[in-house]
Amino acid sequence: MLLSSIYTFLLCFTNCFFFKVSCSTSEFRLEGDYLLGGLFALHEIDSVTPVFTPETTECVCISLKSHFIYMLSTLMKFAVEEINNSTTLLPNVSLGYEIFDHCSNTRNFHSVLNFISKNGSIRPKEKLNNYQSKVIALTGPYGSSRTITVAPLITMDLIPMVNYGATSYVLSDKLQYPSFVRTNPSNKDLIEMIIHIIRWFGWNWVAFLGSQDDYSTDGLKLFNKYINNTGICLAYQEGLSLNANYSLTVKKIDKLNINVIVIFALKEYARKIIKAAIANNIQDKVWIASHSWAMNQQLPREPGIRKIGTIIGIAERLLSLPGFNEYVYSKAKGTADAGHNVRAKSEVQNKSEKCNQDCDYCSLMTAEDIINESPTHSFAIYSAIYTIAHALHKVLQCDLNKCSKNTILLEQIKKLNFSLNGQQVKYDENYDPIIHYAVVLWRTHVNPPQFEIVGTYDKLPEITLTINKTRMTWHNNGSVPFSNCSFECKAGYSRQPEGFHSCCFTCKKCPRNRDPYTCFPCAESEWSDEGSTTCKTRSVVYPQFTEIPSIIVMISAAWLIILLFAVFCVFAYNYDTPVVKSAGGSMCFLMLASLILSSVSVFFFFGKPTSVFCLLRNAIFTFFFTVCISCLTVRSFQIVCVFKMAAQFPKVYSLWVKHNGQWLFIAFSSFVHLISCVIWMTVNPVKLIADSWTFNDQIMLICEMGNTITLTIVLFISWFLGFLCLLFSYMGRDLPKNYNEAKSITFSLILYYLTWIAYFTAYLSIKSKYIVILNAVAQISSINGILFSYFIPKSYIIIFKPQKNTPTYFQTSIQNYTQTISRS
Numbered sequence: 001m002l003l004s005s006i007y008t009f010l011l012c013f014t015n016c017f018f019f020k021v022s023c024s025t026s027e028f029r030l031e032g033d034y035l036l037g038g039l040f041a042l043h044e045i046d047s048v049t050p051v052f053t054p055e056t057t058e059c060v061c062i063s064l065k066s067h068f069i070y071m072l073s074t075l076m077k078f079a080v081e082e083i084n085n086s087t088t089l090l091p092n093v094s095l096g097y098e099i100f101d102h103c104s105n106t107r108n109f110h111s112v113l114n115f116i117s118k119n120g121s122i123r124p125k126e127k128l129n130n131y132q133s134k135v136i137a138l139t140g141p142y143g144s145s146r147t148i149t150v151a152p153l154i155t156m157d158l159i160p161m162v163n164y165g166a167t168s169y170v171l172s173d174k175l176q177y178p179s180f181v182r183t184n185p186s187n188k189d190l191i192e193m194i195i196h197i198i199r200w201f202g203w204n205w206v207a208f209l210g211s212q213d214d215y216s217t218d219g220l221k222l223f224n225k226y227i228n229n230t231g232i233c234l235a236y237q238e239g240l241s242l243n244a245n246y247s248l249t250v251k252k253i254d255k256l257n258i259n260v261i262v263i264f265a266l267k268e269y270a271r272k273i274i275k276a277a278i279a280n281n282i283q284d285k286v287w288i289a290s291h292s293w294a295m296n297q298q299l300p301r302e303p304g305i306r307k308i309g310t311i312i313g314i315a316e317r318l319l320s321l322p323g324f325n326e327y328v329y330s331k332a333k334g335t336a337d338a339g340h341n342v343r344a345k346s347e348v349q350n351k352s353e354k355c356n357q358d359c360d361y362c363s364l365m366t367a368e369d370i371i372n373e374s375p376t377h378s379f380a381i382y383s384a385i386y387t388i389a390h391a392l393h394k395v396l397q398c399d400l401n402k403c404s405k406n407t408i409l410l411e412q413i414k415k416l417n418f419s420l421n422g423q424q425v426k427y428d429e430n431y432d433p434i435i436h437y438a439v440v441l442w443r444t445h446v447n448p449p450q451f452e453i454v455g456t457y458d459k460l461p462e463i464t465l466t467i468n469k470t471r472m473t474w475h476n477n478g479s480v481p482f483s484n485c486s487f488e489c490k491a492g493y494s495r496q497p498e499g500f501h502s503c504c505f506t507c508k509k510c511p512r513n514r515d516p517y518t519c520f521p522c523a524e525s526e527w528s529d530e531g532s533t534t535c536k537t538r539s540v541v542y543p544q545f546t547e548i549p550s551i552i553v554m555i556s557a558a559w560l561i562i563l564l565f566a567v568f569c570v571f572a573y574n575y576d577t578p579v580v581k582s583a584g585g586s587m588c589f590l591m592l593a594s595l596i597l598s599s600v601s602v603f604f605f606f607g608k609p610t611s612v613f614c615l616l617r618n619a620i621f622t623f624f625f626t627v628c629i630s631c632l633t634v635r636s637f638q639i640v641c642v643f644k645m646a647a648q649f650p651k652v653y654s655l656w657v658k659h660n661g662q663w664l665f666i667a668f669s670s671f672v673h674l675i676s677c678v679i680w681m682t683v684n685p686v687k688l689i690a691d692s693w694t695f696n697d698q699i700m701l702i703c704e705m706g707n708t709i710t711l712t713i714v715l716f717i718s719w720f721l722g723f724l725c726l727l728f729s730y731m732g733r734d735l736p737k738n739y740n741e742a743k744s745i746t747f748s749l750i751l752y753y754l755t756w757i758a759y760f761t762a763y764l765s766i767k768s769k770y771i772v773i774l775n776a777v778a779q780i781s782s783i784n785g786i787l788f789s790y791f792i793p794k795s796y797i798i799i800f801k802p803q804k805n806t807p808t809y810f811q812t813s814i815q816n817y818t819q820t821i822s823r824s
Contacts (some may be wrong), residue, residue, distance in 0.1 A: 002227040028357040030080065032096025036388060037115040037138030039102040040073040041146065042359050048444045069142060070362055071373040072164065072381045074101055076139065078327045079385035088392050089481040096180035098134075100357060102141040112150050116157055133159055137388045137409055139381065143266070144168035144214040147180075160409050162387050164380040167291070168218045172430040179410050179433040183387065184380040188292055189435050191222040193314055193457050194262055196465040197288065197439065198232055203483040204503045207236040207258045209249065209273060211265040219264040219290070233485060233503035234412075240269055246276035253282075259309075260286045267293035278304040286474075286481050289313035289442075295376040300442055300449030309475045311442035316379045317423065317456065325371050332367035383425050383433075390416055435459050439467055474571070492705050538692070541769045542701040543606050550606045553776050557602035560783060564599065567791050568592045574798050582792050584635045587662070592791070594628040595783050605776040612687045614703035623670075623677050628786060630669040632745060633721050634662045636728035673717045680710040694767045702772070722749045744793065748785035755781045 080095050100111035114310035116133045137160040141147055155177045162181045163171075169187045171180050185193075198206060208223055210216025216239055227234060235258050238249055249275065253261060263270050270293040277285070286309055289296075294313025299305065391409040392414075397445035418424045428432045439455030455467035474481060489495055489507035496508045526535035543550050571580050571588050580588060583761045597620060604617035680686075691700040705711055729745040759778040765770055797804050 011083050019401070027359070027362075028099040030077070030096045032080075032084070032094040032100075034093065034095055034392060035135045036076075036080065036095060036097045036385070037071060037135040037140075038076050038097055038099035039138065039140030039146075039150070040074070040076075040099060041103060041142050042101040055460060056071050067365055067369045067373045068376075070359070070365060071370045072142070072377060074328060074331070074370060075321070075324065075378060075381045076385055077331075078324055079447045081327070082323070083385070083389045089389055090396070093392075093396065093755070094393075095389065097375055099357060102146060109150075109153075112153050116154060116159060121154075133157060135159070136392065137162055139164055139384045139388075142377075144218065146212055147171065151177050151180055158408075158410055160388065160391070160413060162384040162413075164384045165377050169222060170214075170218060172511070172798075174430060179434055181381075181384075181387065181413055181427065183425075183433055184377060184386045185291065185437065186432050187219045187222055188458065190264075190314060190433070191219060191226055192463070193230065193437060193465070194223070194264075194288055194290075195226055196457065196463070197312065197455075197467075198260065199230060200465060200467055201480050203260045204232050205235050205258055205483050205485040206260040206262060207253045207256075207640050208234055208262045208264065209237075209269075210239050211269040212239045212241050213266070215292070216265050216269075223262070223264070226636075230738045231503070233501040235485070235501065240265070241272070242268065242272070246272050247280050249273070250277045250280055250282050253287075254280075259284070259481050260288065262288045262290070263293070264290040265292070267296050267299075270296070271299060274299055274302065274305065274308065277308045278302060281307070283307050283309065285309035286483065287311045291315065291376065291437075293376075294440055295451060297372060297374050300444050306444045306475075309471075310481070311444070312444065312449070312454075313440040314457075315376060315435045315438050315440045315451070315453075317438045317453075318399065320375065321378060321382055321421065325367075328370050329367045332370075341561050343424075351375075378701070379421075379423070383420055386418075386420055387413060387416060387425060390418055411548050425511060439465075441472065443473075453539040455775040494722050536697070538697055538699045540690075540699045540701060542609055543769055545606050549770065551771050553773055553780070554603060554606065556780055557599050557776070560780060561599045561785070562595055562778065564592055564596045564783075564787060566649065567787070567795050568596075570795050570798060571791075574805070577798065577805050578807055579794050579797050583790075584631065586636060587631050587666075588791075591628045591631045591786075594624040594631070595786065597624040598628070598779065598783055602776045602779055605772050609688050609701050609703060611685075611688050615681060617703070617775075618686065618705075619677055619681060622714060623674060625782060626673045626721065627666070627670050627750075629718060629721045629725060630666050630673075632786070632790070633669075633725040633728065634665045636725050636745060637665075638662055669717070669721060673714070676710070676714045679708055680714050682708055683707050691767070700767070700769055702769075719753070724750060725749060744789035748789040751785035752782045756787075 076097065076099070080097055083089055084094050098115075100114075102111065115138055116136045118133055139162050141150065141163075142165035144166045147161075147163055148168060148171065151161055151171065157635040158179045160179050160181055161177075162183065164183055166182060167187045167190060169183060171177050171182065172186055172188070174180075198204075208220055210220050220237060220239065224234060224237075235256055236253055240246065240249065244694065265273075270289065274287070276282075278289075289311055291314050293299070294315045305311075388409065394412045395409055414427055414429070414431065417424070419425070423436060424434065428434065435457070436459075437457045437458065438453045440451045441454045443450040443452055452471065454471040455465065457466075460462045472480075485501060485504040486498075486506070489505075493507040493509050495505040498504045498506050526537055545551075545554075557589055568589065570590070571583075574580050575585075584591070601617050601620035604613045604620075607613075686706040687704055689702060689704055691702050694700060725745060726749050754780045759774055762774055
């Protein structure tokens with residue numbers, strides 16, 4: 001609503017005044033099928049006069065800001081012409097541009113409104129898919145404050161604003177700036193890189209100087225945030241204005257013995273700080289230059305700059321663009337004629353332009369002035385234009401014959417991944433670039449001064465800082481400067497905190513006859529012999545996949561799963577035979593599936609444990625093995641019921657058969673056990689702990705068993721079902737041979753009980769990483785007991801004794817049992 005109101009207010013005089021004025025010059029405008037916008041702060045103004053009535057704005061530019069911005073605008077034109085001459089990128093399509101001198105925010109709203117207009121008017125409420133602005137995208141302006149001011153007007157209509165010189169991290173917020181794209185790193189990336197450099201050299205006592213603008217304020221905020229838990233202390237911080245007392249600032253820093261100073265400010269402020277350091281004879285410091293002035297061409301030539309120390313900067317990896325120098329020479333219009341210079345200056349001083357698309361001072365610049373300017377942001381503006389071109393190419397889907405008419409570029413920009421002069425151009429989800437930057441050392445002792453790349457910083461595939469120590473030459477050819485609040489304590493001394501900062505402490509000698517741990521307590525991940533003043537790193541132990549015992553157990557589990565699956569297939573193929581039916585019929589498949597799933601849990605015992613692995617290794621086995629035991633229990637009961645109880649309790653037996661009592665019992669017992677397992681895992685979950693107290697030199701990663709009460713309930717249900725199964729199998733010990741499973745069930749359950757009693761005894765009495773392997777062995781043993789005592793004998797009869805797998809054989813067995821019972 002607010003932006004719509006601003007639009008409506010500005011619209012009342014924008015249509016009347018600005019769009020009727022035509023003042024574009026050939027230098028600032030190029031016709032094309034698709035138009036790009038450019039905002040470049042070629043000039044600065046001394047003051048801003050408030051405008052209270054609609055009137056034609058005048059960009060009265062007092063002085064040329066620098067050759068630097070003009071060089072960037074030239075780079076934009078160079079990139080556009082290079083793309084227009086390409087036969088592969090945007091064939092048969094020409095790009096044009098319109099550039100405005102963004103000398104002031106208040107005097108440039110009409111420039112921005114011109115970009116987002118359509119046929120000289122703006123309709124804020126028109127749907128985006130029906131609205132086509134004058135430009136398909138634009139680049140600029142330089143600086144975070146200017147960009148934050150104008151960005152809402154542009155990004156509201158989702159026009160891509162591909163910026164080359166705004167680093168404020170707030171611009172990464174896509175809710176506020178949905179179509180803002182940048183080709184230079186954000187302040188977050190720059191600050192992280194600076195912190196990596198500080199930590200690389202082991203410094204922890206630093207100063208941070210900035211200016212009173214969005215760029216520096218954002219950088220200082222991020223620096224304070226990201227130095228947490230890094231061991232770095234911010235000893236001094238200040239945001240300076242252009243009229244501040246710079247001498248007083250550098251004297252304070254020197255008095256605090258701070259030897260590393262981060263200057264995160266625009267070059268005008270950096271120049272004043274460096275000059276103040278030279279004037280006040282501040283020596284032997286390390287100055288870390290932010291991206292904005294890391295490649296400044298004038299500062300290295302300041303007299304006396306060698307004395308202030310070492311200057312390290314952050315700059316683009318690519319510092320030159322093939323063909324650009326030739327392009328500048330072909331377009332150069334500068335002259336060295338003194339008379340011409342005087343006349344040009346006089347014309348500017350006496351001329352008030354009705355628009356900001358004119359630059360009389362630019363005629364004073366020679367090709368050398370432009371070429372020798374700082375290459376900072378060169379690749380940023382170059383890649384910005386190519387980003388727009390590549391996105392347009394993908395949207396238009398151009399071939400040699402025709403192109404699409406779609407010009408919505410934003411979604412395509414996020415998908416871009418192309419190589420430009422050997423450097424990859426790609427954007428993340430916030431439309432920030434994947435950075436590849438360099439650490440630059442200022443060599444001020446040579447004439448002319450030079451910038452040497454001594455390190456690299458990459459963000460993908462992971463953050464990596466590499467610095468060539470052999471190329472790093474410090475002031476006076478010394479070693480790495482010391483910039484810590486305190487010196488490390490010697491052996492036999494302890495740290496005593498001093499002051500507010502954690503980096504500051506004094507060293508106090510340990511008293512006699514005191515345990516060294518009192519003065520030098522080792523970290524939890526370290527250990528020390530008694531009487532020693534040094535700590536050793538503990539080894540972290542757990543059953544690894546590559547250990548012989550682990551391999552043996554995993555191979556056993558794998559063979560067990562294969563064997564269970566084979567029995568499953570045999571029973572499925574012979575489903576209608578008497579042996580399968582006497583073993584339980586369809587219930588056999590539930591038992592075999594449960595045993596297979598139980599076997600899977602064995603594989604979670606190996607490798608570095610996690611909370612999830614701790615949960616799965618016992619929960620899976622406990623539940624599914626209990627399902628299998630409930631099947632055995634109901635099967636044993638059912639056989640006894642048929643042979644012994646059907647005649648005595650015919651009604652009960654009838655209800656049991658009619659309502660599928662066996663399946664109801666299995667479902668009920670399984671459900672109760674499942675609820676108990678869920679309570680076990682949620683009331684006090686099984687979790688990973690690092691046992692650092694059992695062994696001095698080891699940390700064992702083990703899984704707790706969880707709450708004792710809930711664990712007892714879980715085990716009780718399983719063991720109680722096993723007891724019922726034993727009871728029913730004992731009752732059926734004299735049943736026909738083909739139905740008598742008392743021996744097999746008794747064997748499997750006794751093996752189950754003995755195995756787990758042995759495991760819990762070892763668990764309570766022995767502390768070793770191999771207890772975990774013993775747990776896995778106990779699971780395999782329990783599963784093997786049922787498989788080899790219950791299923792394998794039946795599989796043997798099915799495969800090798802088919803004569804015993806006939807209805808006649810089973811009927812004979814039942815008849816013999818009946819005759820025996822009648823005689824007795």
